Amino acid sequence: xxxxxxxxxxxxxxxxxxxxxxxxxxxxxxxxxxxxxxxxxxxxxxxxxxxxxxxxxxxxxxxxxxxxxxxxxxxxxxxxxxxxxxxxxxxxxxxxxxxxxxxxxxxxxxxxxxxxxxxxxxxxxxxxxxxxxxxxxxxxxxxxxxxxxxxxxxxxxxxxxxxxxxxxxxxxxxxxxxxxxxxxxxxxxxxxxxxxxxxxxxxxxxxxxxxxxxxxxxxxxxxxxxxxxxxxxxxxxxxxxxxxxxxxxxxxx
Numbered sequence: 001x002x003x004x005x006x007x008x009x010x011x012x013x014x015x016x017x018x019x020x021x022x023x024x025x026x027x028x029x030x031x032x033x034x035x036x037x038x039x040x041x042x043x044x045x046x047x048x049x050x051x052x053x054x055x056x057x058x059x060x061x062x063x064x065x066x067x068x069x070x071x072x073x074x075x076x077x078x079x080x081x082x083x084x085x086x087x088x089x090x091x092x093x094x095x096x097x098x099x100x101x102x103x104x105x106x107x108x109x110x111x112x113x114x115x116x117x118x119x120x121x122x123x124x125x126x127x128x129x130x131x132x133x134x135x136x137x138x139x140x141x142x143x144x145x146x147x148x149x150x151x152x153x154x155x156x157x158x159x160x161x162x163x164x165x166x167x168x169x170x171x172x173x174x175x176x177x178x179x180x181x182x183x184x185x186x187x188x189x190x191x192x193x194x195x196x197x198x199x200x201x202x203x204x205x206x207x208x209x210x211x212x213x214x215x216x217x218x219x220x221x222x223x224x225x226x227x228x229x230x231x232x233x234x235x236x237x238x239x240x241x242x243x244x245x246x247x248x249x250x251x252x253x
Contacts, residue, residue, distance in 0.1 A: 002016055002018070002099075002213045002214065003016070004016060004101070004211055004213075004218050004220075005211065006103065006209070006220060007209065007222070010105050010106075010109045010110060010222065010224070011062075011105060011106055011109065012103055012104070012105045013058045013059070013061040013062045013103070013104055013105075014058050014061075014101065014102065014103045014104075015053075015054040015055070015056075015057035015058040015061065015101070015102050016054065016099060016100075016101045017050060017053060017054050017057070017099065017100040017101070018098065018099060019050050019095075019097070019098055019099060019100055020097075020098055031052055031056065031074050031075075032074075033045065033048065033049065034077050036077075037077075047095050047100075050095055050100035051093040051094070051095045051100050051102065052075055052093075053100065054093060054095075054100040054101055054102035055075040055083065055091060055093050055102040055104070056073070056074070056075065057102070058091065058102040058103060058104045059073050059075070059086070059089065059091075059104055060073075062089070062104060066088050066106070067086075067088075071086060071087075072086060073086050074086065075091070075093075082168055085104065087107070088106055088107045088108060089104050089105070089106060089107065090104070090105055090106070090107050090110055090111070090112060090113055091103055091104035091105065091113055092113045092114050092115040092161075092164050092165075092220075093115070094115050094116050094117045094164075095117070096117050096118065096119055096216065097119070098119070098214065098216070099117050099216065101115060101117050101218065102115075103115050103220060105222075109224060109225070110222055110223060110224055110225070111169060111223045111224070111225060111229045111232075111233070112165040112166060112168060112169050112221075112222075112223040113164075113165060113220070113221070113222055113223070114160075114161040114162060114163065114164030114165030114166070114220070114221040114223075115161055115164065115218070115219065115220045115221075116157045116158075116160040116161040116164065116218075116219045116220075117157070117216055117217070117218050117219075118153050118156060118157045118160075118216065118217055119153075119215055119216050120149055120150055120153045120215050120216070120217065121149055121152065121153050122149065123148070123149055126148055126149045126152040126153070129152070129156070130152055132176060133152060133155055133156045133159065133176050134152065134155040134156075134159075134176070134181070135177075135180075138155055138180070138181040139151050139152065139155065141181060141183075141184050142154060142155060142181070142184055142189075144184075145184075145186070150212075150217075153217055154189075154210060154217050154219070155181060156176075157210070157217045157218075157219040158181070158189050158191060158208040158210060158219045158221075159176045159179045159181075159191065160219070161208055161219040161220055161221040162179055162191050162193070162206045162208060162221045163176075163179070164221070165206065165221040165222070165223050166193065166204070166206075166223070169223075169232070169233075169236065170198070170232070170236055172197070172198045174193070174197075178193060178194050178197055179191050179192070179193060179194075180192050180194060182205075187209060187210065187211070188207055188208060188209045188210065189207075189208045189210070190205060190206070190207055190208075191205070191206045191208055191221075192204065192205045192206070193205075193206075199235075200232065200235050202228055202231065204228060204232065206221045206223065207221070207222075208220065208221045209221075
């Protein structure tokens with residue numbers, strides 16, 4: 001059983017399902033699968049079910065008195081495909097062929113959470129996508145400790161976690177080249193959203209934790225309440241920024 005060592009500063013809960021070991025591609029479920037998902041290929045349906053199972057297990061492990069009596073704790077789906085978390089929670093879901101992982105916390109503590117899990121990619125895939133994911137300087141920084149394939153996968157996963165942290169708040173079409181890895185150590189990276197993007201002047205920094213297990217990298221990004229998060233929220237509210245431009249990066253590796 002794999003356990004990811006999330007920071008203890010916030011009241012986080014998580015569920016990590018090993019799909020092949022538990023047979024979660026044919027689960028008993030007690031939540032509704034949207035018609036738009038049911039019409040998809042079997043793999044997409046199984047991914048959705050495994051992710052929602054992890055999310056509901058993570059919610060069930062939260063022991064608090066902040067839920068209303070009779071409140072539905074189901075994680076539903078927004079029109080844009082993003083998970084919709086029941087109040088007062090915020091969370092994130094990720095899945096691979098082998099794992100489904102969900103992390104939840106409280107809106108009182110965090111403006112956003114982003115997690116990502118990726119299997120270490122092959123040399124060929126790394127070469128194919130490297131220019132979309134990272135600069136040479138970023139890869140050189142991470143390759144001071146890991147090989148090229150691991151470095152590329154870690155950089156992708158960490159940036160994806162940051163994207164999943166900030167996009168639900170802003171709806172900004174963030175490209176991976178908008179995110180810069182500034183520092184790196186054995187267990188975390190510092191990633192910065194470049195300043196003056198999307199008409200928001202300050203640079204926003206994210207500390208992204210990571211762990212390796214079973215040929216996978218698990219990454220997480222937390223966005224706690226702070227002066228810059230307050231400024232960002234005000235900026236979004238005042239500008240009413242809605243952007244329909246598609247992301248230009250690869251969506252998954």
